[in-house]
Amino acid sequence: MKPCYYLAVEALIGKELLGGSADGPMSDIIFPEGVSKPTEKKVQDKLKELQAEYDAQDYARKRAEAYPSVGDQLDMIYKDMKNSTTTHAEAVEAVKTKYPK
Secondary structure, three states, rough: OOHHHHHHHHHHHHHOOOOOOOOOHHHOOOOOOOOOOOOOOHHHHHHHHHHHHHHHHHHHHHHHHHHHOHHHHHHHHHHHHHHHHHHHHHHHHHHHHHHHO
């Protein structure tokens, strides 16, 4: 899930929030009873951290979209075993090459 202000606050408090705007501000977020609000600096720092983690996984999201469906992959594997071909391995390698780590 793409990082947002709301998720950064949840990550900082370690609990699920009760509601509020995805993009903040803090005054629009509903906290569980007894939970202290983090500082704006901590939220912004956490948001940057979450965004960096999200950006680092861009290749994985693109690969997941580009791979053939599970059914198609199973069909390729079956046909590869039956015909001594490498269609499945080639399809997977093409995606990995297009979206490297």
